[in-house]
Amino acid sequence: MREVCVIGGSRYFGKRLVARLLAAGDRVTVVNRGSSAPPGGVRHLVADRNDEASLHNALGDRTFDVVVDQVCYTPRQAATARRVFGGRTGRYLLTSTVEVYEYEDSDTPVREDAVDPHGVTVDLDAPWDDPEYLERHYGEGKRQAEAVLAADPRLPWASVRSAHVLGGADDFTGRVEHYASRMRDGRPIRVPADNRPATYISVDEIADFLFWAVGQEFTGPVNANSHGPLVTADICEAVRRVTGGTAEFASVEVGTFSPFSFARSYAMDNTRAARLGFPFTHTSAWLGTAVAETLHAPGRKTPKDED
Structure with missing residues (x-):
């Protein structure tokens, strides 16, 4: 013990x-x-x-x-x-x-x-x-x-x-809901002109x-980090499968981007942990479930953001 x-x-x-x-x-x-x-x-x-x-x-x-x-x-x-x-x-x-x-x-x-x-x-x-x-x-x-x-x-x-x-009915960040609400309302999702992947x-x-x-x-x-970096479109596709709607992207040179949208790469190499013995999964194995459990959380609130 x-x-x-x-x-x-x-x-x-x-x-x-x-x-x-x-x-x-x-x-x-x-x-x-x-x-x-x-x-x-x-x-x-x-x-x-x-x-x-x-x-x-x-x-x-x-x-x-x-x-x-x-x-x-x-x-x-x-x-x-x-x-x-x-x-x-x-x-x-x-x-x-x-x-x-x-x-x-x-x-x-x-x-x-x-x-x-x-x-x-x-x-x-x-x-x-x-x-x-x-x-x-x-x-x-x-x-x-x-x-x-x-x-x-x-x-x-x-x-x-x-x-x-990502994931969890208790996700308190509102980041996944940001995409769901914009896709539902037909509002554009602000991304960098060169939208880079992240882990x-x-x-x-x-x-x-x-x-x-x-x-x-x-x-x-x-x-x-799990294997398989993602870009904004990957997360939006997972949201679409849960809530419907269409992702419309607006390229922004400066200002505030949508969550999980990056003008620089945030990809990590997990080789050290894997060699130490931890068996990472691939994002494709859990992304859909993670998004669904967040968006199906009871009492979830739509985040307030600016157009």
Whole structure:
């Protein structure tokens, strides 16, 4: 039986990860601010992960085999976690993102060494507490969080650079619904003139991957994405099969594009994870199901956007 701590873990693929850990017989501790209840069967600790004293007090003298950090977005948060969990866990697993590669525009899927955390400059004084700044610098925040963990050789760590996630009746992003509403209403879908492919992963596969990673010993960054990059038209075709309608694309040189529409490639190379033993699926195996379960979710809301 493993002692696993999940920071966050109350929604989307985090709660799926917790369910998998519990089903495997692990003892799971969930740490969050208490704004949402974690799944049943876990030990729940209420703490603000931005408040180092609060985190220390909540954890007491507990130790863990693995910590999975689902909600670390800034180098400050990583620095706090490094101080608090250093010496009390055998391994620290950070959920990161494909957005760390936002400056790596390449026709070839990028490997992990394209962004080496040891070479990333950390700025702890940036306005990370400003929500607008954090939203604009999401990829940079994750890059620097990885760098903070990498700087401490005493803490074995790994980062899972997740591709864009699709699926789930509890998808809170509204990105798939964006396409459904525009196709239903006959409004154009804004895409770059050169609309580039990206890699994706289903909500269940990323939960499977994180569960698998908990039991591994690798360190450093690892890409997690299904085989088979997608472009906007692929997602729209999956939407059409569920809701009908026609996708009309409007090429835009500047401004806001539709979700999952990119002027640069966001394709990752998942060779490292595959060699470590994780059997990725192909997007064609789950795309239709992922879109359907999102669009059939009860009480789903149509997103508000500008024409």
